[in-house]
Amino acid sequence: MDKKELAGFLEEIATLLELKGGNPFKCNAFRNAARAVENLDKPLSAFKSPKDFEQVKGIGKSIAEKIINAVETGRFAYYESVKSSIPSGLVEMLKIPGLGPKKVRAVYDRLGIYTVGELEYACRENRLKDLPGFGIKTQENILEGIELLKRSRGRFHIHEARHVAQVFYDDLVKLPSVTSIAIAGSIRRFKETIKDIDLLVSSSKPEEIISRFVSQSLVNDIILRGETKTSVRLITGISVDLRVVSQEEFPFALMYFTGSKEHNIAMRGRAQKLGFKLNEYGLFERNSTQSIKLKTEEEIFKHLGLDFIPPELREDRGEISAAEKKPLPKLVCLDDLRGVFHIHTNYSDGIPTVEKYIHDAMQRGWQYIGISDHSQSAYYANGLSPDRVKQQIREIDELNSKYKEFRVFKGIESDILPDGALDYPEEILSLFDFVVVSVHSKFKMTEEQMTDRIIRAMRHPRTTMLGHPTGRLLLARDGYDLDMDKIIDAAARNNVVIELNANPFRLDLDWRYIKKAVEKGVLISINPDAHRLGNMDYAELGVGLARKGWCEPRHILNCLNVSEVEKILDRSKSG
Numbered sequence: 001m002d003k004k005e006l007a008g009f010l011e012e013i014a015t016l017l018e019l020k021g022g023n024p025f026k027c028n029a030f031r032n033a034a035r036a037v038e039n040l041d042k043p044l045s046a047f048k049s050p051k052d053f054e055q056v057k058g059i060g061k062s063i064a065e066k067i068i069n070a071v072e073t074g075r076f077a078y079y080e081s082v083k084s085s086i087p088s089g090l091v092e093m094l095k096i097p098g099l100g101p102k103k104v105r106a107v108y109d110r111l112g113i114y115t116v117g118e119l120e121y122a123c124r125e126n127r128l129k130d131l132p133g134f135g136i137k138t139q140e141n142i143l144e145g146i147e148l149l150k151r152s153r154g155r156f157h158i159h160e161a162r163h164v165a166q167v168f169y170d171d172l173v174k175l176p177s178v179t180s181i182a183i184a185g186s187i188r189r190f191k192e193t194i195k196d197i198d199l200l201v202s203s204s205k206p207e208e209i210i211s212r213f214v215s216q217s218l219v220n221d222i223i224l225r226g227e228t229k230t231s232v233r234l235i236t237g238i239s240v241d242l243r244v245v246s247q248e249e250f251p252f253a254l255m256y257f258t259g260s261k262e263h264n265i266a267m268r269g270r271a272q273k274l275g276f277k278l279n280e281y282g283l284f285e286r287n288s289t290q291s292i293k294l295k296t297e298e299e300i301f302k303h304l305g306l307d308f309i310p311p312e313l314r315e316d317r318g319e320i321s322a323a324e325k326k327p328l329p330k331l332v333c334l335d336d337l338r339g340v341f342h343i344h345t346n347y348s349d350g351i352p353t354v355e356k357y358i359h360d361a362m363q364r365g366w367q368y369i370g371i372s373d374h375s376q377s378a379y380y381a382n383g384l385s386p387d388r389v390k391q392q393i394r395e396i397d398e399l400n401s402k403y404k405e406f407r408v409f410k411g412i413e414s415d416i417l418p419d420g421a422l423d424y425p426e427e428i429l430s431l432f433d434f435v436v437v438s439v440h441s442k443f444k445m446t447e448e449q450m451t452d453r454i455i456r457a458m459r460h461p462r463t464t465m466l467g468h469p470t471g472r473l474l475l476a477r478d479g480y481d482l483d484m485d486k487i488i489d490a491a492a493r494n495n496v497v498i499e500l501n502a503n504p505f506r507l508d509l510d511w512r513y514i515k516k517a518v519e520k521g522v523l524i525s526i527n528p529d530a531h532r533l534g535n536m537d538y539a540e541l542g543v544g545l546a547r548k549g550w551c552e553p554r555h556i557l558n559c560l561n562v563s564e565v566e567k568i569l570d571r572s573k574s575g
Contacts (some may be wrong), residue, residue: 049068107131175209228244258314338561426462454487
């Protein structure tokens, strides 16, 4: 251990103690000691005992003892002890440019935020703007700092990857030498998080395509440049792989590079049983080197005796046997939606007014929206008191009279309290058309306790919908411990809708459980959890995940028209 390293430990101890809310004098003592060590005019080996360090101005007895132990052992035990006493996510937050220990401590104490991902989500929900010492500008600066930090990570949210992939797609598709082009890989299969982006192009001029690809302004460095395959790393940290193939190879390459690996293995096995060989270059009869000429993926599946398998289903989870029996479900698409629920307005932690949401929804061709601001216990999100609930309901009634061809459903996102109770008395709950119940606190319960808590809330006769069922934040926080199979069974018994929260930082419910839920007859609601008008676009992401969960329009609450939704909600209100 040299002086620079030792001084770094001392400085970080001061920061960690400040993060813990430690005594300011103690924090300053470690900072002073760090500066003193940096300015030593002789090597550390010259100091043989704590008293030697005590002779240095700025180093007291207690710190001197800790220093000598570190010098002798090569390990700074006190530093390790302090660091281990602090949630690792808080320490990671300190890496965000411009975010010091006092602000990290503030968001931890006031909002219960443990990780960078939770902090990002809170910023995007405007939860920092009203904290003392923060505000809109600080919130924006934190988001920018998080983006810088994320560049070094290995996975990315799907909406970020889709956006980048579309930029490349839109640029390359303009080239006359491009015959066909597609975004493949896990984006096409609609995985919630993405490691890298796969682009596939057919062209007789691969060098022209590759030259345009590597010159894109988002490219930071070129990892590999070959005759048909090129890989780049972007300034955001994500990698993009481009493959250029012939038009004859394109459908086979598209199938192969879409994946998944497990699906591809199963498809190759099926081809072998039928006397063929299938790979990214073609479909070959046994002992032939000439591929069968097929122009589309649909033709490949048909040649192997299968209905076309949508990319979202290609995970080797029963899709091949289902495609053999024919036909596969007609999966939901964005045009099937008639409206959305779970929308936050300026009454709680959203930005737009109710009326602005109405205009936005009408422009999308929707028939209705469901407003559900936070309930009174969500103080951090400006949750609604009973008086403010009544004020909002009066406003919505007036707007429904004004926009007679459009319906605003009156709802609330009620916190599920630790004992499973809802957040308002019956006389308030009875005012709503629907009630979304969600967990926003006490995440560390045991699986049994959390499962029981949520099921108790679902049994309440006013409960319409379970919001973000597992509480997960992708790349930030695992869901709370609970038995999701029991939750689904309880939803089926109590006629409770389960939300598919389409916010890309959640995408909760997991697609595997979506399939289980619809098989049990549970309705799914694709909700944007909107806090800004642009968040309404999240509905498209929700549709992608619903498709991955094998959902047809009949499985989705908000594919119903107004009168059909009214019947569902009336059934819920009547208990």
